[in-house]
Amino acid sequence: MSDNGQKMNEQAMNGQAVNGQAMNGQEIKTIELPSSITVRDFANKIECSPIEVIKNLMANGVMANINQQIDFDTAAIVAAEMGYEAQLETLEDVREDEKGEIPLWRRIIADENPEDLDIRPPVVTILGHVDHGKTTLLDAIRNTDVAGGESGGITQHIGAYQVKHNDREITFLDTPGHAAFTAMRARGAQGADIVVLVVAADDGVMPQTREAAAHAKAARVPIIVALNKIDKPNADRDRTKQQLAEIGLISDEWDGDTIIVPISAKLQEGLEDLLEAILLVSDNIDIKANPEGKVIGTVIEAERDRSKGVMSTLLVQNGSLEIGDMVVAGIAHGRLRAMFNHHGRNIDEALPSAPVSVMGFNEVPQAGDLFQVVVSDREARALIRRRKEAQKLAETQPTSAVTLEQLFDSYQTGEVRELRLIIKADVQGSLEPIITSLNEMSEGDIAVNVLHDGTGNIGENDVMLAAASRAIVIGFNVEADAAARRLADAKNVSIRQYDIIYRLTEDIEKALKGMLEPEEIETILGQAKIRDIFRISKVGKIAGCYVLEGELRRNARIRVLRANEEIFDGELLSLKHHQDDVREVKSGFECGVAIKDFSKFEEGDVLESYTVELVAAV
Ligand code: GDP
Helix, strand or coil: CCHHHHHHHHHHHCCCCCCHHHHHCCCCEEEEECCEEEHHHHHHHCCCCHHHHHHHHHHCCCCCCCCCEEEHHHHHHHHHHCCEEEEECCCCCCCCCCCCCCCHHHHHHHHCCHHHCEECCCEEEEEECCCCCHHHHHHHHHHCCHHHHHCCCCCCCCCEEEEEECCEEEEEECCCCHHHHHHHHHCCCCCCCEEEEEEECCCCCCHHHHHHHHHHHHCCCCEEEEEECCCCCCCCHHHHHHHHHHCCCCEHHHCCCECEEECECCCCECHHHHHHHHHHHHHHCCCEECCCCCCEEEEEEEEEECCCEEEEEEEEEECCEECCCEEEECCEEEECCEEECCCCCEECEECCCCEEEEECCCCCCCCCCEEEEECCHHHHHHHHHHHHHHHHHHHHCCCCCECHHHHHHHHHCCCCCEEEEEEEECCHHHHHHHHHHHHCCCECCEEEEEEEEEECCECHHHHHHHHHHCCEEEEECCCECHHHHHHHHHHCECEEEECCHHHHHHHHHHHHHCCCCCEEEEEEEEEEEEEEEEEECCCEEEEEEEEEEEEEECCCEEEEEECCEEEEEEEEEEEEECCEECCEEECCCEEEEEECCECCCCCCCEEEEEEEEEECCC
């Protein structure tokens, strides 16, 4: 320790006020400290001997040996006495990176030392068209879990469960439908390693089958097809396989790489084969994690229970979650008071791929959010404070839509390597030429990737898929449903509609080259009818109007219509209500209007107030 430090230390021990700068005239150095640190590491950081630190701690009433952890507050006091200003270390925030192409938890695993990685159970999600048998299959698989039944555990519905097959565990996410899957993907947390796509053999490939396949492909998650309802007399396996091949899921029997397992979820037939196929596929992809590593995972579901408080199901994806851990998910946090497995049994520890129901969060975390373990309450609060600040900032910033322009920017920075599109057209006949010409259009190493196409109006599901995949929705001769528009607004998904194919292809081509011109968007604010004309000296002619609908706005543009024909387009000179200058006049009220450079209005003319905005092309 330096002489200075020694002196300060002595003074501190004598109970004197210590101020590094005032006492020795030296600059106060700042150091970053974690929320808890061992005495040894702390001594290293402030470059003095551990013995001095221990002495100083004792002087402050803290008994600690060299290997013991001291918290930030204690360390900060000692640091101040040594001439350092301690700041809480900036934490790694799992949220900051969520929008990346590869889910953050996968990247965390990829950063682990390969030697520390162990095989973990595959996490499977079941998708498919409504009524094709997802729920029946999930129940049937759950019933194969003899171990659970034998030991008397009552299966709890916690949104996920594990079964054993050939002594190996498989985790199933028990939330069928894409809403959950999409929500997870939209947050970059996409939990599943494998998608089981249920297709009823009597009904074949249906719109949600195609959508689900598109989701899985966009997320680069392997698909196994469960060809369900083969017990039904009208089941047509070959026709369904043919339809699957048409959407790119070619059976391995036909030299493709999709395993298609015929099953009857209702009769519980073929389930063993399906589980076998899941293990086979998982052996081909690297399904690993470090049980000793950084603890991270996804919130599967969460609710407030009247008697138990906040109950949340967490899927551990790396590390091991333990009772007593301080967990942060979004802006919820808490120390885990109790953990239960899907049989409702109390457990102390959850390994990678295990779903657990936990108690301890202070508020209900959002399903699909990532969670992480931090070392202390202080760290949890700091993280949440930062998130809240970031959120506030984001709210005041202009929203960042997934626009063609922004996608172009992200290609240039190497973030995205493809332009993803979802295409809806009126008829199959117009879909094909559009897709063919788009597929031919890749520019440089940027590819056009049509994630999903179909006929009919643009619906909420199209927008959801676009939001989760950072894609753009293209409509050709179709409308967007009101709900889809609302969702697109909320999620900032861009919907572009066309009625001429070459305009569509031209725009995409421009987008690929980053050359989209800004668009002028006109909004009509209201209309008024001229009832009288007055002449006022100095000002000139004034039109006495009655506002028919909307409003006339002083600062907006104005056009004069006579018999529905535009006869003038320009700006207002004045807008008065009675004698007062006003900024706007609403429908049902009278007003006096003078127009710049125009006075030839007549009774019966209509004035239209409108705005024009220059908007970056989407
Ligand atoms: P989900 O909407 O995809 O979850 O479908 P459900 O699991 O609710 O199943 C829809 C209907 O199909 C129910 O009446 C089931 O009993 C029936 N079903 C499911 N699997 C089979 C099967 O393998 N064979 C037959 N015959 N019916 C089935």
